[in-house]
Amino acid sequence: MLEIHGLDVRYGGVQALRGLDLTVAEGETVALLGNNGAGKTTTLSAVSGLVRPAAGRIVHAGEDITRTAPPKIVARGVVHVPEGRRIFSTLTVHENLLLGGYLVRDGAELAQRVEEVYELLPRLAERRFQHGGTLSGGEQQMLAIGRALVARPGLLMLDEPSMGLAPLMVAAVMQVIRDINLGGTAVLLVEQNATAALKIAHRGYVIENGETVLEGTAADLSADPRVAQAYLGGVS
Structure with a gap:
């Protein structure tokens, strides 16, 4: 469905992504976790064609879309909720x-x-x-x-959908995302609320300073003490 290989993105003299690798399979929900400034939004923007990578490749359904214009990416079924x-x-x-x-x-x-x-x-x-x-x-x-x-969309990319919402509404939004995925749409979910994201994701990546530092199944990441300390309130 989606493959990202060695992605570098720079804003002037600032490198936002450094050799990022990421995949989303058909029908899968993948969580992308990290603190502010880690490179999560930049990743979605690169896939959407809103920013041009300095290096690396973005492949959708077997076709390189690294330099494809945003409207053509939408027409391919890759849709970004900012x-x-x-x-x-x-x-x-x-x-x-x-x-x-x-x-x-x-x-x-x-x-x-x-x-x-x-x-x-x-x-x-x-x-x-x-x-x-x-x-x-x-x-x-x-x-x-x-x-x-x-x-x-065949691939729905969501950037911080729980931001600023009360807990009950966060649960409602996450349930909607789960339902969308169960209907066959792959989801790439950027979230700071790691607890909510990992409850509905199949797999996840943790990025810091534009690089992948952890990846695994949602269950494995939830149980990882490093993730628990940094993103789950210290509870493993």
Whole structure:
């Protein structure tokens, strides 16, 4: 599905990623863990084509996409939900969802995809005529995810979906991500909330200063005392 080989990314004189290797298999949820500035967001941005690597390769479904333009990456079924949700606050929920299907030329097809999102996320259906800016933080995150789903991704990349949310809403968002994965969509999940991420992930990577320092199954990482100390509140 996705393979990252030896990825280097630089911002001016700052090296954000150093020889990063990462894979996501078909139907898999992979958690990418690390502190602020570790390189997690940069990894997603490189896959999305938003930043150009200085070295390394990004391969999707057997094809090198390292220098592919962002719209073509979306058309391949790789969709990125950015940190901070970035919904359109002055547009309605429904209008936000329609924008997720900007590559869909058939109106009936687009309408069907939006209805599928409403079925998965009934809270959005209840608020379809509300402006995005009037939603709670959790509802806005659901909207950001729903908008991505309209593109019917084969790989959904999520950047800090639990950020700023109350514990109950974090659990609800993680359940939605689990349901999406169970439906066959592969997920690459960037999270500082390692406890929540590892509960729904199959595997995970821990990166520090742009380099992979640990990788393994979610169960193994949860039990690793280094992960517990740094990311799970010291509880192994």
